[in-house]
Amino acid sequence: MHSDTQVALLVTRKKQMVVSLLDQLCQQIEITETQYQTAKARYEAVGLWLSGSSVPYLDQAQIYPQGSVALGTTIKPLSSNEFDVDLVCHLPTLLHTSDAHAVKALIGTRLKEHATYKNMLEEKQRCWRINYANEFHLDITPSIGNPHCYQGGELVPDKALAQWKPTNPKGYMGKFDQYAALKPRFYLAETNFARAAYDSVESLPEQTISKPFLKRIVQLLKRHRDQLFVGTTRADVAPISVIITTLAGWAYAKCAMQQVYADAFDFITAVIREMPTFIRYEVRSGRQHFIIENETTTGENFADKWNSDTRLATSFYEWHKDALTSVESLLQIEGTDRFAESLSSKFGAKKEHVQETLTGITNSIGQARFAGLLAVAPTLGLITSPAHGSVAVPKNTFFGR
Amino acid sequence: MVKTLSPEQQWIRLKSSPICRGHGRVRQGELTWEFDARPSPLSRSYRLRIRFKRYGSPDVIVLSPDITELAAGRYLPHVYSTKPVRLCLHFPSHDEWTLDKSIAETIVPWAYLWLMYFEHWLATGEWQGGGKHPGEE
Numbered sequence: 001m002h003s004d005t006q007v008a009l010l011v012t013r014k015k016q017m018v019v020s021l022l023d024q025l026c027q028q029i030e031i032t033e034t035q036y037q038t039a040k041a042r043y044e045a046v047g048l049w050l051s052g053s054s055v056p057y058l059d060q061a062q063i064y065p066q067g068s069v070a071l072g073t074t075i076k077p078l079s080s081n082e083f084d085v086d087l088v089c090h091l092p093t094l095l096h097t098s099d100a101h102a103v104k105a106l107i108g109t110r111l112k113e114h115a116t117y118k119n120m121l122e123e124k125q126r127c128w129r130i131n132y133a134n135e136f137h138l139d140i141t142p143s144i145g146n147p148h149c150y151q152g153g154e155l156v157p158d159k160a161l162a163q164w165k166p167t168n169p170k171g172y173m174g175k176f177d178q179y180a181a182l183k184p185r186f187y188l189a190e191t192n193f194a195r196a197a198y199d200s201v202e203s204l205p206e207q208t209i210s211k212p213f214l215k216r217i218v219q220l221l222k223r224h225r226d227q228l229f230v231g232t233t234r235a236d237v238a239p240i241s242v243i244i245t246t247l248a249g250w251a252y253a254k255c256a257m258q259q260v261y262a263d264a265f266d267f268i269t270a271v272i273r274e275m276p277t278f279i280r281y282e283v284r285s286g287r288q289h290f291i292i293e294n295e296t297t298t299g300e301n302f303a304d305k306w307n308s309d310t311r312l313a314t315s316f317y318e319w320h321k322d323a324l325t326s327v328e329s330l331l332q333i334e335g336t337d338r339f340a341e342s343l344s345s346k347f348g349a350k351k352e353h354v355q356e357t358l359t360g361i362t363n364s365i366g367q368a369r370f371a372g373l374l375a376v377a378p379t380l381g382l383i384t385s386p387a388h389g390s391v392a393v394p395k396n397t398f399f400g401r
Numbered sequence: 402m403v404k405t406l407s408p409e410q411q412w413i414r415l416k417s418s419p420i421c422r423g424h425g426r427v428r429q430g431e432l433t434w435e436f437d438a439r440p441s442p443l444s445r446s447y448r449l450r451i452r453f454k455r456y457g458s459p460d461v462i463v464l465s466p467d468i469t470e471l472a473a474g475r476y477l478p479h480v481y482s483t484k485p486v487r488l489c490l491h492f493p494s495h496d497e498w499t500l501d502k503s504i505a506e507t508i509v510p511w512a513y514l515w516l517m518y519f520e521h522w523l524a525t526g527e528w529q530g531g532g533k534h535p536g537e538e
Contacts, residue, residue, distance in 0.1 A: 018443075333443075334443075335445045336520035336523070337524035361441075362517070362518070376509070376513045378419040381438070391420050391509070392506070395497065396497050397491060397497060397532055398489055400489030
């Protein structure tokens with residue numbers, strides 16, 4: 001094999017393995033199917049309890065998830081086992097002239113009437129929290145219809161409960177899922193080079209990622225954000241999830257529709273690189289004004305706070321630069337142990353999770369070894385089934401102290 | 402009688418193997434062969450030196466990187482010595498390696514395997530490659 005081809009093959013396989021490591025990291029920190037089903041059963045029960053009220057307006061209550069649980073982008077907080085399950089309690093018959101305090105109180109009063117919920121209830125600024133210790137907490141935010149939104153949006157109280165502001169959790173989720181359904185295209189999977197190179201060594205694994213790329217990218221970026229900010233003095237300026245998610249969604253759609261990439265790794269880094277190009281600027285009264293618009297309603301700017309606190313924009317750009325470098329520089333790493341360190345230091349991977357992932361890889365080598373299938377291929381090293389040009393690894397017993 | 406392979410015959414086999422491209426020679430009856438081995442795409446590339454004398458047992462030394470330094474004070478598993486690092490790749494009395502076998506098809510792939518388990522050990526503290534310690538049967 002020509003040496004350029006060998007280098008290309010090595011890099012390609014390395015990128016594939018790195019993507020797989022990142023994918024496993026995300027799997028290890030997301031809500032499990034069982035946890036999700038439990039959470040769902042719990043919030044549906046809460047929904048039934050609320051709508052079972054005889055109080056007008058409340059009897060029409062509908063509960064549904066928003067945010068990461070709805071989007072499939074959950075990540076466990078760094079220092080706790082509890083997932084945030086963000087819910088909307090939609091009260092469709094209330095008018096936007098209603099007092100936000102009163103609407104929130106309506107829900108709180110009903111929850112306090114429940115023998116179990118009343119002991120698990122915690123009041124937050126805009127929502128009610130029901131704590132399921134060590135599992136998750138349900139954050140229930142009231143919402144009412146938005147007669148001015150042609151996209152079927154809603155209104156939720158602002159932080160001070162002083163007024164209602166537009167939002168559209170269902171519309172947002174629909175749009176995000178549309179983006180996530182776009183399939184990126186990889187030319188390496190199609191070219192003769194890859195076919196020839198892999199056919200001679202080992203077949204190309206079908207899929208390197210276990211769920212839509214966009215969702216994995218968002219999880220990875222949020223985890224990197226947590227690792228960079230949580231527990232530091234700058235925790236209050238960490239980029240918010242909805243900004244990361246929105247920009248990633250747009251960048252993903254652009255990359256998936258407009259270009260073909262060599263492989264998943266190149267695609268992922270391209271998406272991250274594109275994110276800031278979707279931040280809009282306007283000069284308003286002589287000052288730079290940032291806009292990251294919720295495209296599914298009118299009047300919700302996710303970057304609103306950046307315009308009153310300039311630290312937020314600065315920290316977003318710092319975070320973005322670090323995130324991109326952290327992913328890109330994975331390719332420069334040599335040494336399984338160095339990968340383990342980087343996954344922990346840059347992406348907050350727990351030691352036991354990294355260990356589990358690496359042991360999985362090593363075990364597959366071990367199984368092939370005992371089945372007599374293990375071989376060494378030029379450039380790629382150990383492979384789990386013999387291929388043309390590879391050398392079998394005979395049985396051996398390591399000796400020595 | 403089993404036909405043993407001379408250092409020269411081993412040299413020819415090493416030279417033509419696709420997995421240990423490198424250089425070496427036979428001088429005064431002793432074979433030396435140096436090559437680079439990367440056990441997996443995520444791994445480092447290690448420079449190894451094999452030495453072999455007729456009727457002897459092949460010796461594998463890790464020239465670089467300095468793996469005692471990488472081990473940072475931890476006791477290296479399955480080595481004969483640490484300065485230089487000489488790998489214990491097979492159990493002598495099991496006939497896993499015998500004088501009629503090609504080093505390129507035994508010692509070399511085992512060295513890859515050792516390096517892979519070594520990196521796993523560096524990362525996790527666990528040696529997953531199994532093996533025996535002196536005194537065990």
